[in-house]
Amino acid sequence: MQEHPHGHVENTAELEAFYRDLDSMSTTALWLLLADQMPETPKPKAVPFLWKYSRIRPQLFRAGELVRPEQANRRVIVLVNPGLKEQASATRNLNANVQMVLPGEIAPAHRHVASALRFIIEGGGAYTAVDGEKTLMYPGDLVMTPNWSWHDHGNETDGPMIWQDGLDMPMVNALDAPFFEAYTGMQQGYTRPVDASAREYGRGGLKPTWEKWDKPYSPMLNYSWDQTRETLHRLAKDSPGTPHDGVSLEYVNPQTGGPIMPTIGANIQLLRPGEHTQAHRHTMDVVYQAVEGSGCTIVNGIRFNWEKNDIFVIPKWCLHEHANASKTADACLFSYNDAPAMRALALYREEGLVDNDGYQEVNSVFQPL
Numbered sequence: 001m002q003e004h005p006h007g008h009v010e011n012t013a014e015l016e017a018f019y020r021d022l023d024s025m026s027t028t029a030l031w032l033l034l035a036d037q038m039p040e041t042p043k044p045k046a047v048p049f050l051w052k053y054s055r056i057r058p059q060l061f062r063a064g065e066l067v068r069p070e071q072a073n074r075r076v077i078v079l080v081n082p083g084l085k086e087q088a089s090a091t092r093n094l095n096a097n098v099q100m101v102l103p104g105e106i107a108p109a110h111r112h113v114a115s116a117l118r119f120i121i122e123g124g125g126a127y128t129a130v131d132g133e134k135t136l137m138y139p140g141d142l143v144m145t146p147n148w149s150w151h152d153h154g155n156e157t158d159g160p161m162i163w164q165d166g167l168d169m170p171m172v173n174a175l176d177a178p179f180f181e182a183y184t185g186m187q188q189g190y191t192r193p194v195d196a197s198a199r200e201y202g203r204g205g206l207k208p209t210w211e212k213w214d215k216p217y218s219p220m221l222n223y224s225w226d227q228t229r230e231t232l233h234r235l236a237k238d239s240p241g242t243p244h245d246g247v248s249l250e251y252v253n254p255q256t257g258g259p260i261m262p263t264i265g266a267n268i269q270l271l272r273p274g275e276h277t278q279a280h281r282h283t284m285d286v287v288y289q290a291v292e293g294s295g296c297t298i299v300n301g302i303r304f305n306w307e308k309n310d311i312f313v314i315p316k317w318c319l320h321e322h323a324n325a326s327k328t329a330d331a332c333l334f335s336y337n338d339a340p341a342m343r344a345l346a347l348y349r350e351e352g353l354v355d356n357d358g359y360q361e362v363n364s365v366f367q368p369l
Contacts, residue, residue, distance in 0.1 A: 007207070011141055042283060044324040046091045046300040046315040047083040051306060052368045053098075053121070053309035060100045069107040070186070071155075079311060089170040090313050091285035093338040094264075097165040098311075101126055101155040109152035109183035115171040115217070115261045117145040117152075119289055119334055120225075121309055123161035128153050130189035130221055135198070137161065140225025140291060142251060146217040146261055148179070150188045164289055164311060166336045167264040193299055197221040197252065201254045218253035232270045232332065244280040244352060246271045246322065259340040266336040271295060271324035278358030280322040282350035284339040286314045293322045293331030301363040319353055 007109040009015070009031050022028050059077055069075050079096040080088050090096035098121075099106055108131075118128060120141045127134045128143050130151045137143055137217075143163075144152040155161045172178050200208050201220050213219045234251060241247035248269040251260050259265040265284075271277070271293070279298070288297070294307040299320045303310055314320050324331040350359060 006230070013239075027278055028301070031173045034357045038046070042317040044092060044285075044315040044317065046081045046313065048302060048304065048312070048314055048317050048318055048320075048366075049081055050304045050306060050312035050366055050368060051079050051308060053311065055368070056098055056311075057162070060098060061160075063103050064160070064180045065098060069101065069105050073079060073110070076108055081313060081315075082360055083315075087170060090287055091170070091315055091338075093168060093171040093285050093341070094163070094287055094336070095167040095169050095355045096311060096313065097167070098288045098359050099153075099163055099165050101153050101161045101338050103158050104161070105155050105184050107153040109150055109185045109188045111150045111178045111183075112169075112179060113148050113178060114167050114172045115147045115264050116145040116165060116167040117260070117264060117266060117336060118145065118164045118165055119336075120161075121289075122163075123155075123157065123159050125157040126153070126155035126161035127194075128221075129188060129190060132189060133196050133221055134190055134194045135222040136194065136209055137163070138225060140334075141231065142223040142225075142266060142311045144218060144260060144267075146215070152165050152182060152187050154181070154187065162349050166264065166266075166287060168261075168338065168341070171263060171338065171341065184267055195222065198224065200298060202227065205239070207254050213255050214263045218251075218255070220254060220260075228268055229332075232268060236270050236272060236330065241270075241279045243358070244271045244321070246275055253363050261340065262344070263338065264336055266334070266337045269322075269333050269335070271322055271333070274324060276323040276359075279319045279353035279360050280350060281317050281319045281353075282339075283348055284315055284337045284342050286335050286337045288312050288314070288333050288335045291332040293324060293329055295322060295326075295331045297322050298360050301360050302366050303362050303364070304366045321353075321358075 042236045079090050081090050120137045120139050124138045127136050131146050131149045197220050209327045236247045246269050251266040290306045290308050290310045296303050296305045300318050
């Protein structure tokens with residue numbers, strides 16, 4: 001018997017024969033599918049999960065001994081959600097990967113319709129180039145490689161460069177819309193000064209009047225951590241922030257004030273010493289990376305303890321709240337999400353927890369693999 005809030009149909013011998021006849025014609029009855037296709041609330045296959053950077057990092061260096069970027073195109077470790085092993089992604093709509101480029105290496109130029117961002121973890125002074133412009137990368141920087149833009153990475157420093165890649169590739173593939181093209185050489189031609197977009201648009205609310213930007217993503221290539229951190233800590237001194245995310249800022253397109261890309265949004269948030277936010281849930285997948293400090297995030301009653309550079313995911317419609325473990329130091333979390341796509345499709349919802357003054361009961365503690 002298949003049950004559903006809208007009713008149920010009890011099986012009979014005649015119905016079983018009917019179903020076999022439908023199957024022989026590559027058809028079926030809708031009432032057999034309703035429970036799976038129209039649940040009362042979202043039922044993500046992805047599960048809340050956390051990857052310890054201290055365990056991922058040695059595997060990156062092991063990969064560095066085994067594989068070169070020109071062989072593999074990108075030396076990347078993919079973070080696979082246990083609920084999405086066949087899809088091999090962090091959430092239903094987002095990939096979360098960790099990439100390393102060693103001194104003297106070049107990750108060859110290519111482009112794809114999947115949008116991507118990079119959040120820098122280690123190193124300093126290596127570069128990403130996008131559509132003819134190089135940007136030098138340092139820890140905490142957010143670097144963009146938007147839809148169908150040529151991009152390559154290179155490391156001319158004497159140390160390794162490591163960052164997290166966030167992509168909307170699962171969403172693009174679900175829509176059967178992927179395209180990929182390799183560049184004719186290892187590196188594209190560089191036609192603009194290094195960090196030109198930062199000089200043009202990184203002025204805190206000012207933009208050149210002569211620039212006529214008509215693309216659906218931000219013209220900023222690099223949102224530097226120095227500027228971001230300064231703004232975040234300045235606001236934390238006199239702004240209350242939000243009850244669910246502390247002092248939270250969105251990275252925006254300076255031309256529109258909207259999200260940085262049509263399918264991926266990004267935020268940075270600060271938790272003051274001892275701050276514990278209230279729980280809420282929403283219909284967006286979120287990938288977090290701890291940038292400063294340590295603390296925990298409680299997701300559906302499970303406590304996930306995190307420290308600097310750990311990466312964790314919160315799938316859609318999961319209750320979650322954050323807490324800073326320190327009584328004396330701030331904690332910062334970077335995150336990216338699929339909210340722009342969900343809002344564009346009129347699928348975004350959000351609600352706070354009403355019971356227990358807005359806080360969950362902790363039933364267990366997540367144990368990293």
